[in-house]
Amino acid sequence: MSTLSQDEEKLVPEGRIERVDGDYVLAFDRQLDYPHTYIWSLLAEKDNVAKWLGTLDADWELGRTYELVLGGGMSSGTVLQLNPPLSLQITWEDELGQESVIEWRVLESDGGTLLQFRSRAEGPEFLTEGSAGWQTILDALAEVAAGRRPDTEIDRWTPLREAYSRLYQLSHSMGTVESDSGHTCVRFERLLDAGRDRVWAALTEPEMLGAWLGPGRVELQAGGAVEFNLPGQTVSGDVEYVLAGSRLDYTWTAPEGTGTVHWMLEPEDGRTRLTLVHNLGRETSAGSLMARWHMRLDALATMLGGGQVHDSAHRREALARFYQRFQPA
Known part of the structure; x- marks a missing residue:
């Protein structure tokens, strides 16, 4: 391109x-x-x-x-x-x-x-x-x-x-496939209606994590354990980097593949711009992973807005089909 x-x-x-x-x-x-x-x-x-x-x-x-x-x-x-x-x-x-x-x-x-x-x-x-x-x-x-x-x-x-996102203060919805140091990664950026402290808590505190991602824990120190019990799979990893309220990196090992997850938070006019970059191992399907993260980030926004998260199998399947075209060759 x-x-x-x-x-x-x-x-x-x-x-x-x-x-x-x-x-x-x-x-x-x-x-x-x-x-x-x-x-x-x-x-x-x-x-x-x-x-x-x-x-x-x-x-x-x-x-x-x-x-x-x-x-x-x-x-x-x-x-x-x-x-x-x-x-x-x-x-x-x-x-x-x-x-x-x-x-x-x-x-x-x-x-x-x-x-x-x-x-x-x-x-x-x-x-x-x-x-x-x-x-x-x-x-x-x-x-x-x-x-x-x-x-x-x-x-x-x-x-x-x-440009449209910045001008009208609207959140992106789609994830994109990018290259990071020669490795494939998926990237999402969402503008969330919550302060940075609350979004940070949603990424790190077990009770809030369970409301949008799944039961689990993140030990906030280098080398700390990461565990999530997601539908149909268990994810484990180790914390690589923590900057409280702003940055969290950890490895990601799941049946569908390995990788590294990077979360970045920036305050923006009373809201929070959240960036997720998930670097993929060779065995991981970008399309499948993007569909999962899209739904989880939708759930995060719903939870932060005080709503009740309801997963939809039809929506998940539609997202999987949609993102399949972004799978690298």
């Missing part, structure tokens, strides 16, 4: 994230110097949709369900409104069961087209990821409109995801 140039590192969010009637709304407004009927054809005809978004099983039809294959994943839903050549509204359900309502409006403006995009969802999960994703998709649409092939070699999504 190519690295970003100096100009590309300046990528900034073009979308707006708003709260409307308790929902989260992502909004983009793009002025394009092409006739609105031409932009509508890119939006509405499945052969054109394939050039910038994904493979649609058929042209949009009012009341009809659809399936769309894109970027290794899949979305499905129903066409709620279809008013050629002005507007299209659809439900959008991803492979994890997250559902939103998406609307496109194609309006004549200043001799060209004002393209309006709105995505409305009940919660903030995957909002930073979705915002970055839709901005790159709109960039691809603009490239196709200009008669060019979208550039997929440069990673614009990662810096945009971070």
Whole structure:
């Protein structure tokens, strides 16, 4: 994958994230110097949709369900409104069961087209990821409109995801696969609605650990024992480094593989930015591990918010399928 140039590192969010009637709304407004009927054809005809978004099983039809294959994943839903050549509204359900309502409006403006995009969802999960994703998709649409092939070699999504998180003070949801000193690792970063002391306690105190991760203990000293009794497996390890309230590293030995876990906590406007990096042994499946950590970190946020943690086998299986595509070759 190519690295970003100096100009590309300046990528900034073009979308707006708003709260409307308790929902989260992502909004983009793009002025394009092409006739609105031409932009509508890119939006509405499945052969054109394939050039910038994904493979649609058929042209949009009012009341009809659809399936769309894109970027290794899949979305499905129903066409709620279809008013050629002005507007299209659809439900959008991803492979994890997250559902939103998406609307496109194609309006004549200043001799060209004002393209309006709105995505409305009940919660903030995957909002930073979705915002970055839709901005790159709109960039691809603009490239196709200009008669060019979208550039997929440069990673614009990662810096945009971070920019949306910082600008709107929203937590990432997805984990990512990275390389650390030549070794594969998985990384999660979550912005938690709790002070650093409380998050530290959740990582180290047996009663709180049991509420989101599983029964266990962490001896807070170099060489101290680490033990967790997780569903279907026991994890053991040794503490490698402790900086109270900020940093905790320990080895991780489980039936599914070995590795090293690194926790880092940073205060941020009354909340805590938690970073988890799990370095993997060769035998460990990154996809399976990411699904497990995603659910455990969701549980941590729920527990810190005073909610009751409820695990879902369906959710776990969906996450496992989702993250399997990130398994290194």
